[in-house]
Amino acid sequence: MNGILTVARKEAGLILRSRQLMASALLVTVVFSGTAAPAVLGSVAEGGASIDPVIFMVITVTGIFMSYLFSGQVFMREKTEGTIETLLCTPLSLREIWTGKVAGVTVPAYFLTLVGAGVISGVASAIRGEIILPSAPAALHVLVVVPAFIAVTVGLLGFVQLLLGMRENQIINMAIIFGVIFSFSLSTGLAGDGFIVTWGTEGVMLAVAAALLLAVGWATRFLNRERIVTTIP
Amino acid sequence: MEIITVENLKKGFKGREVLKGITFSVKKGEVFGFLGPNGAGKTTTMRCLLGLLRPDAGEVSVFGENMAESDRLRRRIGVLLEKDGLADRLTAYENLDYYARLYEVQNQEERIAGILGFTGLADRRDSLVGTFSTGMRRKLGIGRAILHDPEVLFLDEPSAGLDPEAQRMVRDLIADLSREEEMTVFVNSHNLDEVQRVCSTVAILHDGRIRAFDTVERLRSGGGAEVRFVLSDGASAERALAVLSAMQGVEEVSRDGEGVSARLAGSDVPPLVKAVVDAGCAIEEVRKDHRSLEEIYLSVVRQAEGSA
Numbered sequence: 001m002n003g004i005l006t007v008a009r010k011e012a013g014l015i016l017r018s019r020q021l022m023a024s025a026l027l028v029t030v031v032f033s034g035t036a037a038p039a040v041l042g043s044v045a046e047g048g049a050s051i052d053p054v055i056f057m058v059i060t061v062t063g064i065f066m067s068y069l070f071s072g073q074v075f076m077r078e079k080t081e082g083t084i085e086t087l088l089c090t091p092l093s094l095r096e097i098w099t100g101k102v103a104g105v106t107v108p109a110y111f112l113t114l115v116g117a118g119v120i121s122g123v124a125s126a127i128r129g130e131i132i133l134p135s136a137p138a139a140l141h142v143l144v145v146v147p148a149f150i151a152v153t154v155g156l157l158g159f160v161q162l163l164l165g166m167r168e169n170q171i172i173n174m175a176i177i178f179g180v181i182f183s184f185s186l187s188t189g190l191a192g193d194g195f196i197v198t199w200g201t202e203g204v205m206l207a208v209a210a211a212l213l214l215a216v217g218w219a220t221r222f223l224n225r226e227r228i229v230t231t232i233p
Numbered sequence: 234m235e236i237i238t239v240e241n242l243k244k245g246f247k248g249r250e251v252l253k254g255i256t257f258s259v260k261k262g263e264v265f266g267f268l269g270p271n272g273a274g275k276t277t278t279m280r281c282l283l284g285l286l287r288p289d290a291g292e293v294s295v296f297g298e299n300m301a302e303s304d305r306l307r308r309r310i311g312v313l314l315e316k317d318g319l320a321d322r323l324t325a326y327e328n329l330d331y332y333a334r335l336y337e338v339q340n341q342e343e344r345i346a347g348i349l350g351f352t353g354l355a356d357r358r359d360s361l362v363g364t365f366s367t368g369m370r371r372k373l374g375i376g377r378a379i380l381h382d383p384e385v386l387f388l389d390e391p392s393a394g395l396d397p398e399a400q401r402m403v404r405d406l407i408a409d410l411s412r413e414e415e416m417t418v419f420v421n422s423h424n425l426d427e428v429q430r431v432c433s434t435v436a437i438l439h440d441g442r443i444r445a446f447d448t449v450e451r452l453r454s455g456g457g458a459e460v461r462f463v464l465s466d467g468a469s470a471e472r473a474l475a476v477l478s479a480m481q482g483v484e485e486v487s488r489d490g491e492g493v494s495a496r497l498a499g500s501d502v503p504p505l506v507k508a509v510v511d512a513g514c515a516i517e518e519v520r521k522d523h524r525s526l527e528e529i530y531l532s533v534v535r536q537a538e539g540s541a
Contacts, residue, residue, distance in 0.1 A: 002334065002337065003334075003335055006331065006334040006335055007335075010320075010323075010331050014320070014322055014323070017322070018322070081316070081321070082314075082315075082316030082318075083316065083318045083319070083320060085285065085314055085316060085318065086312060086314055086316070086317070086318025087318065088285060089283050089285070089307055089310070089312040089314075090307060090332070090335045090336065091304050091305060091307045091308040091335070091336065092304065092335060093304045224287075225284060225285045225286075225301065226285065226286050226287055229280060229285045229286065230246070230286075
């Protein structure tokens with residue numbers, strides 16, 4: 001457990017002190033949340049005074065994008081710099097290394113989704129002239145479901161980045177970028193379409209996240225030191 | 234007591250056999266030098282020992298166990314690989330602190346301060362490692378490797394990129410660790426002078442096979458020594474050259490000015506001196522040198538290439 005926390009602390013610290021990366025991530029978060037303004041206007045103007053659909057879609061996708069942005073710094077960078085080989089010689093198991101890194105990326109990525117939720121809430125409140133907060137299910141979404149999905153995404157990306165070589169990772173990265181852009185377009189479309197966030201929706205989302213997390217955790221048994229070392233560029 | 238054992242180790246990548254069945258062992262407290270040209274398989278061997286690669290055939294063990302199957306075993310070893318494992322964006326202190334926590338080092342602050350002082354980097358404690366020179370990184374890398382007082386230390390090219398003074402520091406450090414801490418040290422190196430000075434046992438790897446494996450002393454004394462005569466004049470040197478060339482047990486004789494060198498194939502020195510004196514040569518000086526590790530290495534590699 002100490003080892004996992006040590007790795008997590010180091011990775012989160014490195015991300016947070018990387019000014020350029022954090023500035024880019026913050027900019028993306030604010031812009032993405034800001035571009036959701038028309039959807040916020042739509043949902044608020046319909047009398048529901050709800051930012052839930054926007055929160056549900058945009059914050060989830062923002063979290064996934066931040067996971068992608070930070071994972072490269074934590075998994076791929078360590079591999080390209082060759083420092084992973086020394087880490088593999090420490091008493092930590094592969095599962096502990098992976099878990100520590102996932103936790104280290106999840107924390108700053110989650111922090112940014114909270115910023116994004118704040119921006120959406122702030123914009124909606126400014127438009128309506130009153131404070132508009134997410135509903136309880138939407139709050140659960142932001143506080144529990146989104147970090148779970150971030151952890152799933154980071155875990156999966158980390159697994160792939162450790163398992164595969166540079167070329168395969170570049171192809172996967174491109175697929176992820178297109179996937180995220182597509183998701184953003186889809187989410188802003190759906191957000192203004194009468195979508196309602198309920199406890200049931202969140203229960204399903206949480207169950208899916210938990211199942212995915214377990215699946216990714218299980219998949220880490222296919223990671224091995226030789227595979228990682230022989231795919232170091 | 235054997236700490237590291239390698240038996241008939243074979244390892245290949247994509248159909249190319251890198252290690253073709255190598256066998257050697259390292260005893261407790263030994264400083265073992267693993268020599269070989271680039272691509273010979275030194276790093277592959279070290280990676281197999283560290284559990285980073287799985288052997289295709291054969292056995293590797295450290296403390297009688299395969300490191301690939303034991304996470305706790307890694308607590309007992311220290312490693313400095315070709316890439317030093319230091320994070321550029323962390324300070325020297327933060328790097329050491331990170332590994333101290335991973336290895337659960339006792340009295341961390343004191344130990345880290347000691348390592349920084351020992352490596353001469355105390356005044357750069359709070360500098361980012363990314364700003365360090367190659368030599369400074371290497372020193373810190375060695376400090377990191379011994380931070381948790383390992384019983385066995387694996388070093389891959391420990392003095393690569395170091396200036397002569399730092400190289401000497403590394404040599405002294407290895408010697409101290411072996412002598413005072415009874416640490417077993419496994420050194421992959423191209424630096425033959427370094428290996429000759431610090432290693433007690435050496436294996437020479439070429440083309441995936443061990444070509445020589447013995448103590449440095451036995452390797453240097455085996456296969457004959459070189460005797461160098463310095464004579465008082467050119468005529469004496471000429472006569473000595475003729476006498477020595479005709480003697481049995483002398484493999485090769487060469488002359489430069491008033492000096493004559495004879496490479497022996499196990500022959501004793503006194504008969505040579507007697508023969509030169511009997512030939513009426515005026516001798517100023519006689520010196521017996523064992524072959525240097527460099528000569529042995531080159532001879533082994535050439536022999537291996539010749540037989541290939």
